[in-house]
Amino acid sequence: MLHHYKSLFPNKVITRSKILPSIKISAAILLLIFSKSITSAQTISISGTIHDDGNGSRNGIMDGPGISSVFGQQLYVYAIDNSSVIKAKDTVKSNGTYSLLANANTGYSISLSSSSYQINTSNPNIGLPGGYASTGEGTTGSVGDGVPDFSIAINSNSNLSMDFAVDARPAGLADTLNPPIHFDSIRRVIFTDSLFQGSDLEDGTYTPGLAGRSIDLYQATNGDSLFYNDTLILFSSSNTATRINNFHDSLLRFKTGPPSNSLTHQFGFSIVDNAGVPEQVPNTILINSPLPITLLSFSGSAQVEGTHLNWSTTSEISNTGFEIQRSMNGMDFEKIGWQASNSVSGTTNGLSNYEYLDGTILSMNNTIYYYRLRQIDRDGAYTYSPIISVNKSSTKSTDPVIYPNPASRQLTISNLSGTQINMNLVNNVGTIVYKHSVENGADSRLVIDLSTIPAGNYYLNIVIDGTRHITQSVLILNN
Numbered sequence: 374m375l376h377h378y379k380s381l382f383p384n385k386v387i388t389r390s391k392i393l394p395s396i397k398i399s400a401a402i403l404l405l406i407f408s409k410s411i412t413s414a415q416t417i418s419i420s421g422t423i424h425d426d427g428n429g430s431r432n433g434i435m436d437g438p439g440i441s442s443v444f445g446q447q448l449y450v451y452a453i454d455n456s457s458v459i460k461a462k463d464t465v466k467s468n469g470t471y472s473l474l475a476n477a478n479t480g481y482s483i484s485l486s487s488s489s490y491q492i493n494t495s496n497p498n499i500g501l502p503g504g505y506a507s508t509g510e511g512t513t514g515s516v517g518d519g520v521p522d523f524s525i526a527i528n529s530n531s532n533l534s535m536d537f538a539v540d541a542r543p544a545g546l547a548d549t550l551n552p553p554i555h556f557d558s559i560r561r562v563i564f565t566d567s568l569f570q571g572s573d574l575e576d577g578t579y580t581p582g583l584a585g586r587s588i589d590l591y592q593a594t595n596g597d598s599l600f601y602n603d604t605l606i607l608f609s610s611s612n613t614a615t616r617i618n619n620f621h622d623s624l625l626r627f628k629t630g631p632p633s634n635s636l637t638h639q640f641g642f643s644i645v646d647n648a649g650v651p652e653q654v655p656n657t658i659l660i661n662s663p664l665p666i667t668l669l670s671f672s673g674s675a676q677v678e679g680t681h682l683n684w685s686t687t688s689e690i691s692n693t694g695f696e697i698q699r700s701m702n703g704m705d706f707e708k709i710g711w712q713a714s715n716s717v718s719g720t721t722n723g724l725s726n727y728e729y730l731d732g733t734i735l736s737m738n739n740t741i742y743y744y745r746l747r748q749i750d751r752d753g754a755y756t757y758s759p760i761i762s763v764n765k766s767s768t769k770s771t772d773p774v775i776y777p778n779p780a781s782r783q784l785t786i787s788n789l790s791g792t793q794i795n796m797n798l799v800n801n802v803g804t805i806v807y808k809h810s811v812e813n814g815a816d817s818r819l820v821i822d823l824s825t826i827p828a829g830n831y832y833l834n835i836v837i838d839g840t841r842h843i844t845q846s847v848l849i850l851n852n
């Protein structure tokens with residue numbers, strides 16, 4: 374007690390207090406209690422550097438040059454108490470350093486932000502613009518507190534040296550692969566023109582093609598798929614990336630999914646920078662006309678003279694022609710004929726109609742024949758059409774008429790006759806989007822409302838009395 378008393382008052386005062394009345398001694402004791410509370414509320418200094426850490430935690434340390442602004446926005450460091458109120462603030466200096474005073478033995482979060490707030494502001498938004506990521510914050514020389522969120526919790530009775538590390542996210546470029554598209558021997562798209570490009574504030578501009586980098590790939594749409602080094606890339610969901618390390622665009626392949634005439638072909642990629650930080654939003658790679666032909670329709674009908682096959686295309690690229698194949702079981706097909714492309718060059722963007730008469734079928738009633746087209750490119754690559762079935766017993770029937778095609782808003786099917794007619798509309802990943810049944814189809818006409826069906830390529834399947842199958846490709850345009 375005497376020791377504390379002495380430390381508070383000079384010896385002169387103590388000497389004088391000996392001659393004062395007892396009431397003065399009581400006041401001195403009160404002063405002593407007060408002075409002890411001041412002693413426990415001592416302040417500490419928290420200071421450090423904001424690093425532009427282009428290699429992130431990969432070298433095990435927060436380092437890199439000091440930074441005081443991002444995208445021209447000044448940086449601030451705050452001490453925020455446990456009630457989320459700002460208790461101290463410093464504007465980061467041009468060399469990246471800051472310094473704050475805060476109460477010792479008090480819980481704070483020391484936070485970095487590009488927003489300016491006054492002292493005593495509650496619930497400030499901390500953090501940097503989306504183009505920047507935290508790569509660590511914590512004691513100077515360390516790798517950070519393990520939770521890179523621009524904030525670190527402290528509760529200390531001595532001065533602290535506390536650094537922050539930030540990294541600018543890379544920025545890739547969206548691009549389109551245009552014809553002529555190059556394919557490998559199994560008709561997968563090859564990426565040949567350094568399509569993948571991007572840059573980063575710390576790393577600079579990446580080599581076109583991104584050779585040797587890590588990139589995140591995102592699932593292709595419409596049932597299309599991606600292969601890397603001949604292995605199918607698997608995705609746990611449509612917005613979960615799969616990372617490819619040591620990427621080389623020459624090892625990437627893109628394959629259109631069945632049926633192979635969907636309208637849009639695309640996938641996303643994100644560059645990963647030298648800090649290991651990916652872009653937040655993937656860049657879209659569009660592939661223009663990855664198919665040698667765009668098959669608009671393919672249908673068949675059995676007549677007395679044989680099976681009439683009809684198909685049409687809306688574009689062809691380097692198409693030699695179509696091998697017509699037939700099967701009795703829908704699995705084992707044999708070539709029965711050949712139809713050359715209408716285009717001498719094999720390339721056209723107009724509508725081309727084709728027909729073929731299969732006059733070789735045996736006259737057996739209730740026999741279902743299956744047909745498909747094998748389209749062959751000038752380089753020998755090929756693709757198959759969907760399979761259609763035609764029932765020989767239906768020789769006297771007239772085919773339903775489906776119009777308009779392409780369609781928007783509504784699709785009309787006329788010339789329907791049969792006791793039981795089932796129909797459905799299937800999208801290009803095999804999902805039934807419309808289904809309808811008609812008993813005693815005497816009205817012979819049906820209108821399908823397309824207003825709720827997304828644009829795309831569909832197959833209309835009609836089964837009449839369980840034996841007659843008609844499949845027609847239908848292009849639905851934006852409503």
Ligand SMILES: [Ca+2]
Nearest residue numbers: 428429434436
């Ligand atoms: Ca580093």
Ligand SMILES: [Ca+2]
Nearest residue numbers: 518520522524
């Ligand atoms: Ca943290």
Ligand SMILES: [Ca+2]
Nearest residue numbers: 541573575646
């Ligand atoms: Ca970076």
